[in-house]
Amino acid sequence: MAAAAGAFSLREVLSAFQAAVTERREVLLGPYLRGWRGLVRFLNSLGAIFSFISKDAVAKIQIMESYCGGERQEEYRTLQSMVAYELASGLVDIQRRSEHPDSGCRTVLRLHRALRWLQLFLEGLRTAQEDSKTSTICTDSYNASLAAYHPWVIRKAATVAFCALPSRNAFLEIMNVGTPEEAVIMLGDALPHISSVYGITEELYAQHKLLNLP
Ligand code: 1Q0
Numbered sequence: 001m002a003a004a005a006g007a008f009s010l011r012e013v014l015s016a017f018q019a020a021v022t023e024r025r026e027v028l029l030g031p032y033l034r035g036w037r038g039l040v041r042f043l044n045s046l047g048a049i050f051s052f053i054s055k056d057a058v059a060k061i062q063i064m065e066s067y068c069g070g071e072r073q074e075e076y077r078t079l080q081s082m083v084a085y086e087l088a089s090g091l092v093d094i095q096r097r098s099e100h101p102d103s104g105c106r107t108v109l110r111l112h113r114a115l116r117w118l119q120l121f122l123e124g125l126r127t128a129q130e131d132s133k134t135s136t137i138c139t140d141s142y143n144a145s146l147a148a149y150h151p152w153v154i155r156k157a158a159t160v161a162f163c164a165l166p167s168r169n170a171f172l173e174i175m176n177v178g179t180p181e182e183a184v185i186m187l188g189d190a191l192p193h194i195s196s197v198y199g200i201t202e203e204l205y206a207q208h209k210l211l212n213l214p
Contacts, residue, residue: 010175010183013038014190021196027079027204029068032197036061036111039118045174049164052157057114063107076104079201083208097214105205106213112201117145119194125168126187130180134165 016035020028036057043054067076075085082104086092092103120141128137139162147155165171172183205211 009038010177010186010190013042014186014193017190017197018193021193021200022078025200026081027197027200029064029076029079029082032079033061033064033068035197042174046166047164049161053161057111060107060110063102064104064111067104079108079204082108083204083210087208092210093214095214103213105210108201109205109210109213112198112205113146113149115194115198115201117141119191119198120145122187122191122194125171126184126191128168130168132168134168134171135162137168138162138165 013035016031020031040054040057043050076082086103086105091100092105093100124137124141169180172180175183177183177186
């Protein structure tokens with residue numbers, strides 16, 4: 001089923017994350033950010049209660065887009081080139097956020113952690129019983145990932161917002177890929193690409209000891 005113009009389609013998000021990984025296992029920032037833009041569009045369609053989340057995601061996407069379209073855009077073509085460039089040029093705050101509060105490395109790290117949540121959430125959605133609550137799947141995925149990095153007040157606000165999520169079937173329908181059954185198949189196809197982006201990033205960040213950037 002074709003998605004209406006401007007509407008969210010899981011397929012577009014999937015193809016962006018798929019296109020983000022090259023044969024040499026590099027992560028291309030252009031498609032990566034396109035994937036995130038698609039997710040934010042989806043989040044916005046869920047209602048104003050999620051706007052504090054989408055605002056933060058958009059702010060981070062914009063920081064990255066300005067690097068990718070800026071003077072040093074060659075350095076920001078892939079995640080690998082970004083890490084090499086920022087580290088070699090001393091552009092990353094390692095101990096405390098000070099001179100370089102919005103480095104590409106720390107900004108992507110926040111999105112990367114959220115990608116882990118997405119991975120768990122989509123896997124939960126895919127494998128759950130038909131009558132499962134999306135809010136429970138979402139809360140469980142959040143508690144097993146992002147929550148560890150958020151202060152109490154954000155955890156609380158996030159948990160309250162999750163209660164506004166539609167039922168599993170309604171959720172699968174707004175993904176715009178056909179029936180809930182078709183959406184489940186699509187999720188099965190989508191997940192390996194998201195996992196691959198996540199795995200490559202995690203490995204790269206671990207290698208350079210960047211997993212705890214302030
Ligand atoms: C469907 C429900 C969406 C639930 C999203 C779960 C994430 C909750 C995160 C709460 C973030 C609150 C705002 C602020 C957080 C920041 O403090 C924090 C750290 O940044 P900093 O600069 O203070 O160090 N920021 C983050 O952790 C980044 C959070 C980004 C969250 C992006 C979520 C995008 C979600 C998209 C909806 C996907 C729907 C999935 C189904 C679609 C099918 C493919």
